[in-house]
């Protein structure tokens with residue numbers, strides 16, 4: 001019997017206007033398990049806004065974002081949820097990796113990752129064990145007690161990836177995750193990011209300005225003036 005997993009995200013008719021800026025104009029995107037989606041477009045084309053709407057950080061003026069946190073879980077329309085409900089969904093089911101990692105400088109690598117589980121109520125010892133597992137999987141065994149200032153840019157980004165993955169999120173969003181890295185380090189971080197998401201079925205949605213990074217993804221979306229003007233999957237908004 002063939003079973004088709006439901007989309008993790010189904011967004012349509014998304015529009016968002018800031019004062020006079022049309023950040024999103026009738027944009028839509030459906031993301032399936034195991035996809036890696038690169039979002040590209042000129043500065044100001046709406047990439048960050050789209051990612052923030054898809055992840056429930058902000059809400060669009062129109063449209064729906066239907067998120068299915070796990071197969072069998074009831075779909076949730078982020079457009080109708082309060083900011084507290086969306087924050088909880090993000091904490092429990094969505095991972096983020098940003099350009100500069102945003103690690104807490106006073107915490108060790110292990111604590112930076114473990115804290116993502118502890119805020120969900122997981123006891124410290126268990127959270128640290130899970131964190132150590134992810135650091136090891138990302139090639140950082142032996143670096144657990146280093147603080148971010150004692151790590152290279154690529155190592156710090158892998159800690160940020162471990163922190164994003166430790167909660168087992170249904171989807172991972174990355175905003176220029178390799179933007180601050182040289183090309184060899186960027187390649188290794190991208191391997192870690194793709195390997196840790198897509199391989200376990202969670203889609204990766206990544207904003208990038210780098211064509212080489214986008215070429216590693218299974219799908220490319222291009223935005224222009226807030227509109228999806230190209231989708232390599234052939235599905236337009």
Ligand SMILES: Nc1ncnc2c1ncn2[C@@H]1O[C@H](COP(=O)(O)OP(=O)(O)OP(=O)(O)O)[C@@H](O)[C@H]1O
Nearest residue numbers: 018021022023041042043044045046047048049050
């Ligand atoms: N909080 C805000 N207040 C006012 N205007 C905003 C805000 N956020 C975004 N915008 C505007 O919305 C449009 C889209 O911005 P967005 O940050 O989504 O673009 P982007 O493609 O991510 O750009 P970049 O590549 O430069 O990061 C721009 O015209 C921007 O100035």
